[in-house]
Amino acid sequence: MSGRILEVKNLVKSFGGIEVLKGVSFSVDKGDVICVIGASGSGKSTLLRCINILEEPTSGEVIFHGMSTLSPKLSVPEYRAKVGMVFQNFNLFYNMTAVKNCMAGTRRVLRKSKEESLEIALNYLEKVGMSPYINARPRQLSGGQQQRVAIARALAMEPEILLFDEPTSALDPQMVGEVLAVMRRLAKEGLTMIIFTHEMAFARDVSNYCIYMQDGVIREEGPPAPIFQNPVRQETRDFLARFING
Numbered sequence: 001m002s003g004r005i006l007e008v009k010n011l012v013k014s015f016g017g018i019e020v021l022k023g024v025s026f027s028v029d030k031g032d033v034i035c036v037i038g039a040s041g042s043g044k045s046t047l048l049r050c051i052n053i054l055e056e057p058t059s060g061e062v063i064f065h066g067m068s069t070l071s072p073k074l075s076v077p078e079y080r081a082k083v084g085m086v087f088q089n090f091n092l093f094y095n096m097t098a099v100k101n102c103m104a105g106t107r108r109v110l111r112k113s114k115e116e117s118l119e120i121a122l123n124y125l126e127k128v129g130m131s132p133y134i135n136a137r138p139r140q141l142s143g144g145q146q147q148r149v150a151i152a153r154a155l156a157m158e159p160e161i162l163l164f165d166e167p168t169s170a171l172d173p174q175m176v177g178e179v180l181a182v183m184r185r186l187a188k189e190g191l192t193m194i195i196f197t198h199e200m201a202f203a204r205d206v207s208n209y210c211i212y213m214q215d216g217v218i219r220e221e222g223p224p225a226p227i228f229q230n231p232v233r234q235e236t237r238d239f240l241a242r243f244i245n246g
Contacts, residue, residue: 084159144175
């Protein structure tokens, strides 16, 4: 399929003889907003780390535009520029201002000029509503503001896919909405995203495909409406009931 960007094929990952991922497969097409849900310990974080080449799978592979991430021909920095990442704990450079955080990757990885990097950084900081804070350092910003800078920094690399690792889990409740609002806008604009999240309403309303993981296996997947309204499996019903009732 011409719109296919990434494939996860029968991914298995073991630590010390314990299988954490047990044959996970799915694909990502241009414009997809895929939400991966599941309880802590379900294998979501390990899956994310394999996609971002922070872990090497025990077997199976991740394929990006037809090339395995295990291939020696793959440039990891270039891959990570195209498959961007927003971490749950922001991972900003605390000695840099917001604008310099957003310039760092385009300067060092994409080798853009200082002037072009500045223009790109300012554009994406404006996009996430952080223009008034371009010269602020992370310690001067709220958690929600730091996460919006982190999103702008990832967008500055102009990725084909953006990965989100529980992007609201480190935020106070009042700050969650401002980050989710930015993500909703990005989804409407057609950005391809894989979002690992506990935000069930967001997953239900924004994704076009939802994956429920348990014990290292995809238990249920498909469009969000049937999964949230009438899940097939009892495990999915039990998981969603905890969030809805909790």
